[in-house]
Amino acid sequence: MKLIRPVVCSLVVAVTVAAPAFAALGGDATSVQADLARMKGALRMTSTAVFTVHEITTESGVVVREYVSPGDKVFAVSWRGPGIPDLRQMLGGYYGQFAQAASTTRGNHHRLAIERPGLVVQSSGHLRTFFGRAWAPDLLPQNFSVSDIN
Amino acid sequence: MRKFVALALALIQLVFVAACGGGGGYGGGGGTPPPPPVQMIATPGPPNVESLKVDVGPPGLTFPAVNTAFVSVTVCVPGSKTMCQTIDHIEVDTGSVGLRILSEALTSVTLPPETDGTNPLAECVQFADGTSYGSLHVADITLPVSGEAAANVNVHIIGDPAYVASIPSNCPPGLQREDTVASFGANGILGVGPFTDDCNSTGACPLPPAPPLSQNFIYYSCPTPGTCATTTATVAQQLPNPVTLFPSPDNNGVIVELPSVASAGATTVSGSLVFGIGTRTNNGLGTATVLPEDPFTGFITGTYKGTAYIDGYLDSGSNGNFFTDSSLTACTSNPNFYCPASTMSETATLRGTNAATLTANFSVANADMLFSNTSYTAFSNLGGTNGDAMGFDLGLPFFYGHNVFTAIEGNNVSGTMGPFFAY
Numbered sequence: 001m002k003l004i005r006p007v008v009c010s011l012v013v014a015v016t017v018a019a020p021a022f023a024a025l026g027g028d029a030t031s032v033q034a035d036l037a038r039m040k041g042a043l044r045m046t047s048t049a050v051f052t053v054h055e056i057t058t059e060s061g062v063v064v065r066e067y068v069s070p071g072d073k074v075f076a077v078s079w080r081g082p083g084i085p086d087l088r089q090m091l092g093g094y095y096g097q098f099a100q101a102a103s104t105t106r107g108n109h110h111r112l113a114i115e116r117p118g119l120v121v122q123s124s125g126h127l128r129t130f131f132g133r134a135w136a137p138d139l140l141p142q143n144f145s146v147s148d149i150n
Numbered sequence: 151m152r153k154f155v156a157l158a159l160a161l162i163q164l165v166f167v168a169a170c171g172g173g174g175g176y177g178g179g180g181g182t183p184p185p186p187p188v189q190m191i192a193t194p195g196p197p198n199v200e201s202l203k204v205d206v207g208p209p210g211l212t213f214p215a216v217n218t219a220f221v222s223v224t225v226c227v228p229g230s231k232t233m234c235q236t237i238d239h240i241e242v243d244t245g246s247v248g249l250r251i252l253s254e255a256l257t258s259v260t261l262p263p264e265t266d267g268t269n270p271l272a273e274c275v276q277f278a279d280g281t282s283y284g285s286l287h288v289a290d291i292t293l294p295v296s297g298e299a300a301a302n303v304n305v306h307i308i309g310d311p312a313y314v315a316s317i318p319s320n321c322p323p324g325l326q327r328e329d330t331v332a333s334f335g336a337n338g339i340l341g342v343g344p345f346t347d348d349c350n351s352t353g354a355c356p357l358p359p360a361p362p363l364s365q366n367f368i369y370y371s372c373p374t375p376g377t378c379a380t381t382t383a384t385v386a387q388q389l390p391n392p393v394t395l396f397p398s399p400d401n402n403g404v405i406v407e408l409p410s411v412a413s414a415g416a417t418t419v420s421g422s423l424v425f426g427i428g429t430r431t432n433n434g435l436g437t438a439t440v441l442p443e444d445p446f447t448g449f450i451t452g453t454y455k456g457t458a459y460i461d462g463y464l465d466s467g468s469n470g471n472f473f474t475d476s477s478l479t480a481c482t483s484n485p486n487f488y489c490p491a492s493t494m495s496e497t498a499t500l501r502g503t504n505a506a507t508l509t510a511n512f513s514v515a516n517a518d519m520l521f522s523n524t525s526y527t528a529f530s531n532l533g534g535t536n537g538d539a540m541g542f543d544l545g546l547p548f549f550y551g552h553n554v555f556t557a558i559e560g561n562n563v564s565g566t567m568g569p570f571f572a573y
Contacts, residue, residue, distance in 0.1 A: 060356060060365050082365060082366055083276065083365040083366045084278075084324065084325065084366065086322040086324040087322070087324030087325060088322065088323070088324050089324075095324075099326065102325070102326050103212075103326055105484060105485075105486065106213040106216070106484060106486065107278070107279040107486055108218075108278075108335070108467065108468055108469040108545075109241075109243065109245070109277035109278060109279060109280075109335075109339070109467050110245050110277065110278045110279075110465055110467055110468045110543065110545075111278050111279065111470075111472055111486060111534070111536075111537075111543065112279035112325070112486070113486045113534075113535060113537055114485065115480075120485075122537025122538075123278045123279065123325065123537065124278050124472070124536060124537050124541055124543070125278045125366075126245035126246065126278075126343070126448070126463060126465050126467070126468075126543075127245060127246065127247070127343055127345060127447065127448045128345070128349070128366065128367075128447070128448075129447045129448075129449075129461070130276070130278060130366060131461070131538040131541065132278075132537060133537055147539060150538075150539040150540075
């Protein structure tokens with residue numbers, strides 16, 4: 001897909017499926033297209049000059065975002081809503097790093113952050129609303145600020 | 151060090167004043183202004199005040215507890231006064247709902263299962279840092295010091311061996327499993343947040359038509375522990391907020407009352423968990439300001455250094471104050487906490503869904519320096535990052551020195567509908 005310069009463009013696609021599957025961190029964005037036939041809920045894409053966001057709202061109301069670089073790589077993911085998506089799927093090949101780091105980092109039931117040179121994951125939430133994001137620092141596009149992962 | 155401890159103890163004794171007669175006193179007269187009102191911490195005891203203690207937690211934790219407040223809870227087989235066990239080190243959490251006990255800690259009583267009429271039920275719950283799974287049971291519960299009691303309460307028993315041997319695939323271990331005392335950080339958790347049930351206060355869990363994928367609360371019907379199937383739980387089948395089941399009138403909210411902590415920290419802190427708001431002389435709002443919460447999310451707004459953070463809350467289950475501040479460096483040892491070169495004094499303005507505002511002053515010390523004193527478990531100036539760009543979480547550090555009220559939805563509490571915070 002072509003990136004559109006600073007003007008934001010939105011494409012809303014609604015398809016039906018059973019189990020949502022997401023392109024994993026570090027994975028190719030093209031797998032999202034393959035997943036489209038299997039997604040239930042809404043897919044929305046917005047593009048800037050620097051990155052594209054695929055936003056998927058699952059049936060249970062969790063909004064998942066995948067941040068895709070000009071090279072079509074998923075460099076960051078985020079989630080917000082009444083649940084936490086399966087991080088094994090979301091983090092893909094990065095999951096092992098996360099699991100190892102999480103087991104050695106003190107958090108609390110409402111907050112966990114891990115940081116490694118190759119991976120940052122932040123998870124927070126209480127009551128019925130949860131938020132989290134993860135990115136691979138060496139996959140971030142030029143001129144990108146992590147405050148845009150939200 | 152001893153002088154410090156003596157001073158801290160004296161300070162605690164000074165503020166530990168019985169509030170049964172209401173009203174706080176301080177010396178006046180002359181031209182000097184009176185000192186600010188002393189924090190009135192209710193004396194533990196019947197009918198509605200439980201002992202609350204911040205300490206290192208039960209033995210064997212992966213991480214010794216920091217800024218975690220505990221009570222004991224007695225659970226009995228329904229109808230029995232002898233088939234009981236009192237479990238210590240149950241974390242008090244105003245950020246979750248429901249009583250959950252680690253199976254490992256429940257050693258001397260077998261509670262009957264909660265069933266859907268046919269099969270025992272189980273639940274998968276996700277916290278921000280992990281997933282806990284286990285069967286649901288029914289118990290008569292009592293808070294031993296206050297004597298507050300409720301019968302036939304649904305209780306989540308986490309990590310019972312027969313169930314965790316076959317964890318359903320949709321109870322993902324995407325976050326680490328917290329099915330043991332060591333990984334959970336306590337013997338259990340008493341969720342006394344501002345909602346009446348853990349998943350859905352007004353209807354079935356999950357909300358139809360969603361299937362329970364990526365849901366934080368998934369209920370299962372289990373013909374056998376190895377054949378659990380996802381199910382829809384009615385309100386009555388969900389995990390309730392135990393406070394709502396205590397005898398009226400002390401069932402509309404809680405107050406966490408913990409005294410101030412010196413800047414270097416403390417080994418333990420003793421205070422009170424008070425049940426009921428505005429129902430007795432020891433639990434009135436007094437001069438506290440009420441901040442009504444968003445009724446769906448429980449959020450208020452915290453404005454900090456010019457930015458309004460709309461995912462704000464006070465939470466006794468957070469062990470730090472977590473907020474975004476790019477001028478503070480995160481610790482290299484642990485990215486959850488800040489390590490400024492010197493202690494910073496910060497301030498925020500909190501606002502609920504009405505026009506009332508409240509100032510929140512707090513400090514942020516270097517977390518590495520705080521943690522270097524390994525005998526301390528309580529720190530009032532522990533701060534850290536918040537990964538939610540709109541998040542502003544005032545945790546237990548903020549509770550020290552404030553009586554913090556959490557009112558439960560559906561209750562008119564001294565003229566304001568819950569949910570709300572107040573201090």
